[in-house]
Amino acid sequence: MDNNNVVTSNDFLVEIGTEELPPKTLKTLAGAFTRGIETGLADAGLTYTRAHSYATPRRLAVRVERLAQQTPQKEVLVWGPPAKVAFDTDGKVTKAAEAFARKNGIDAANLVVENDGKADKLVHRASAGGEAAMALVGPIVEAALAALPIAKRMRWGAHRTEFVRPVHWLLMLMGDQVVNAEALGLKAGRDSRGHRFHCDQALTIAKPDDYVEQLRSPGRVLVDFTERQALIRQQVEAAATQVGGTAVIDAALLDEVTALVEWPQALTGQFEQRFLEVPPEALIASMKEHQKYFHLVDAEDQLLPYFIAVANIESRDPAQVIDGNERVIRPRLADAAFFFDTDKKTTLEQRRERLQPIVFQARLGSLYDKTERIETLAAAIAEQIDADVALARRAAQLCKADLVTDMVGEFDKMQGVAGYYYALNDGEPEAVALALKEQYLPKFAGDGLPATTTGTVLALADRIDTLAGIFGIGQKPTGSKDPFGLRRASLAVLRLLVEKQLNLDLAQLLHQAALGYGDNIEDPDSTTSTALDYMLERFRAWYEEAQIPAEVFLAVSAKRLTVPLDIDNRVRAVDRFRQLPEAEALAAANKRVSNILTKQGAGGSRRLQSNLLQEDAEQALAAALAQKGDIVAPLFANGRYTEALESLADLRDPVDRFFDQVMVMAEDPQLRDNRLALLEQLRQLFLEVADISLLAPAKG
Template identity: 45%
Template sequence: MSHAKPLLIELGTEELPPKALDTLAKAFFDGIIAGLKQQAFGIAEEDQGRSARHFCSPRRLAVYLPWVTTEQPTIESEVLGPAVNVGLDADGQPTQALRGFATKNGVAPEQLERIVTDKGERFVHRSTRPGQPLANLLPQIVEDALKGLPVPRPMRWSDHDYSFVRPAHWLVMLHGETVIPASLLGLESGRLSRGHRFMHPQAVSIDSADSWLEQLRGAKVLADPVQRRQRVSEQVSAAGKTSGGQPRLSDELLDEIANLTEWPVAVACAFDREFLEVPAEALVTTMETNQKFVPTFDADSGRLSEHFIGVANIESRDPAEIRKGYERVIRPRFADAKFFWDEDLKTPLTGYQPALAKVTYQQSLGSLWDKTVRVAELARIIAGRSGVDAGAATRAASLSKCDLLTRMVGEFPELQGVMGRYYAQHHGESREVALALDEHYRPRFAGDAIASDRIGQILAVADRLDTLAGIFAVGLKPSGNKDPFALRRAALGLARTLIESGLVIDLPATLIEALELIPEAALIAGLKPAKGKPQAEVVALDAGARRQTLAGELFDFVQERLRGYYADQGFSTAAFDAVLAVRSPDLVDFDRRLRAISGFAGSPAAASLIAAQKRVSNILRKSTETEDGQQDRPGSHAIRPELFESPAEAALADILDKLSRDNSERLRQADYVGVLERLALLQGPVDGFFDEVMVNAENPAVRANRLALLESLQQQLLAVADISRL
């Protein structure tokens, strides 16, 4: 085996986009690994305590491998040629086929060998090619890895004809202590890296691949993103203690700050207390989103304090100047937020309702006010059926989009709902209405909780029902990766709200009601005439039939969103499909069935009953074909005890009759665990029936009676789920 050394590749650039930095670094690492493996170089991702890693900072992408061979292994190849009887003519001379094969492999026909295969004797060309050095192939591997990076809009700079995510300035490629020559992105590789832009602007000559990380640390660059995150966290915590507050540093903000700094230093700052009159969410959004500052909360009350923490990319000799700069930057932003707040308070939310009619929601679906009216009607219907104050639900729905027109939400769209709650509280709306204006947007993201209050839950359901019904109606349902209206998220949010809140509705029927509120013009807009058919035929289609079709599509769409939801909780695909086959219209009921059937699947009786259900389904499916080719009506056979010819038939009939009576009440109470526990009583009678009874008896009456028994058995087995799918 050839000698092996650690490998370092570092590309230096202008400041890279912080939110894409980790993705770019990982993709660069994966590309290098893939290229080395494709070229058969030996690599180790762990060696003597050193690990293969990708590194990055705002101005660099780097890959380190602790062990890479200096050259490829010797490559031996064996290429089969034509059969001997094809390669030689009657006189034993090479045929055209053999000469062509030899020429293709760069040898004379007489240099070819013969081997015996399972298809007879054939010519073969064997060759040995020495492996190439890493130095010869690494430049192309690196170039391919760079081309494979997920860069949606690459930049060009100077008069070069190449491009990259940002202009590139230096390239280090070291195998051990040896520079590997390469020319990429207009750069010649070497051992010169660069330190911190301000604290160590001089070039840094890297001694070896193993010394790179520590040499950069000496030049005030923490190239390890893990170490940078840790330093940011520690610095922020220490700065928070100086002000006596509790910093709130989210993972997202931590990642962004770490990717904006090469040598992070936290600075404790403060703003004027008068700004605390503005809702905390607005101030926090300004700090985190616009300025990348860390807000600080009072340790006792949990309220936002006037202290905040900025993270500089420099260890300044005069931190007070940096503090002044941060405080000077944040003041006008907070002043704007206070102005928006004060101005918005002058108009009650109801004052924005007329303006909603002037804002288009979707061309065929009308304005935001049109949507509000539809949502309010759905909320009224659902609340009335759920025993909830329909007036409060309707009031919340009528105000739910008003804050979109406020100055604050116009500046900070992410505060939609949050500001609605504050404005509603200020103008005397009830607590439950105000809370619903905020929480009906929940869940806002994966892992977010649903609305905590019943009015908010009903409004969340109504809003998503209208969105799904309307966008499906106009023919803009998701396709492939395209989902511009975030309907998949809306469907999952709808399903989660119903299931996790225990809100019981007949979803297909409610979808029909949502579609009935959609204008018929929108239903027509979503239809396309068949090829060669006039538009008039589309217009003439029955709107009711169109709504029925769309409701079925929407119900399937919502249920399918639950597949991943339950998979994340550990439920099997088989159990999910077993319950899906029942098409329960109530998702709370769906959830109960799934949890019951998942427990049943591992019980001792399950395997026998699953096999029985499969066998019953096959028998009944074949038996429905009558002699004239028509389908016999399922359930048309009546059980007649006088036709029993075996004790096994009577035993099965007795237990089925008992289960039918026992389980009817359990099914009404959705006690699916109890139903399945009772099904275990079927195991013995079912096994006995199939052991002793021939279903397809010659006597038609006896055969029909036995099929009736199987139909009754199937009804019991399908009472909770289609267990044949387990």
């Protein structure tokens, strides 16, 4: 920027006034709108100090502090033809010079010649930039609105304009001036609007600095999403304390409630004590999902007969508002109580037969068939880990029976949870009941795992059955399409096996599951291989999140292992090893050894003959390998890979000496083969854990 050109700045404000925006996407829309404007300003070269994002149910707004009033100016040198081409021998301008003058809008008589460092040439000094921000912000706002992540846009009235909701006003100010611009079919002005009930009128904004406070008073609108959310949390917590409870504030629900109100007022309601006999999860689901209420618990984390609603109005008679909310929630809780009481009259065992006509997958049979397969697989898993086989079988038989209950029909998130309560009511063992509740864990990344062994067994068997079946009919996930949630199921299985320290062979489990489908799967072997490769590939994302480099996983996966717990132990060990001072040199040496042996072929067929070890360096390496072999053998056998690799790190010095002092490819074929045999021993020792040659950096 030219230091002589003083660029002034002003605050900029844009507000899009709409009908009620979708609460679940308001936060996302607000963030995207702000980022879109920031990107547009940056692309235009307009500087500013900070951008503030505002969002309420009826508006998206952005205020930009100290926005430069024009883009930076800079001098641009436009070079023309050489002077000897621009002028003839008499010093008159040539056609080439005239063309250069016309192109740059200057008089040929004013042409200037300068040296560009190589030759004398015509030059024109022009200035670029200096565009007024007032003229640029309108198109920037339009582009930001057009780029918003709106799944389905709508039209309204006779307009052809499309947006997430009908738009009723557009405010755009640069300092105290209205920006001459249009967006979404509206011309920009300086009017906003207050709260729909408390201040349903136009609010004329003099300048951007006034916006937040003027909307607050007299507008009765808290436009700052973060401020509004903090106030809601404070009000809800205070209201809960007044009745001796603690509010359970779910982050997603808090976001949604914040997106539903402009002037929040927390109100405490109550429901009958008798409803507490219903599973609390059902009551919470009804309050949270249907009414957007926060529930309360006591010091023992037991549900209390209260709820907190957040109203969008400061009522003169809060008791009436509370009464209205209580009237709304009572029938829903009564429905849950009715479903619970009705469902208990039929046992899960009796309900299991109703799974017969319900299709799991058109080519893979019914949900009843799935429980049969899960039972067989769960029993096999339980036997391998010394768990109670009878409990695993019983849990598998009943695991999907609650899907045909009225409770789950009304509250789909109660599946598994409802089964837990009904199993207890039926007199089933508590371990079986808990397994029914835990079978869907983990539901998402970072979710908790089953606490019980039977629950873990059931969670594994269910997912492995699904994976084998869907892969068996060629329905591998593609792109964003994963209707059976196989990515999530794969990660869940890996987490269960690794975090529960279950030393199970995934290939064997998948193969057994594939055989359970009988003729529905044509090639169990191919199914096992495809599903296994897909599942183990999910480890990549797992280790990326753990900040473990990809080459570490590749070094282990090169061994084609099929026990996830063993794979994880090796990856953790190799990751520790790569951080040792000796690791880089040993990885490079292993890579060199690998290349030599690959070129010579017949790897592993040579035998080391001690009498042919002539050089001191090769004798020292042979002795070191023999010594280390004895030390690490029991470590390998017990899966203590970290200790083994740390011990092998001591080989760096004898390996370096060997390559410095010994000619591997000796002319004598016996010496050459013996030295190759020594290198094979070195290579195989490390390969017991992983192919650490893959840790060596690629040569540039």
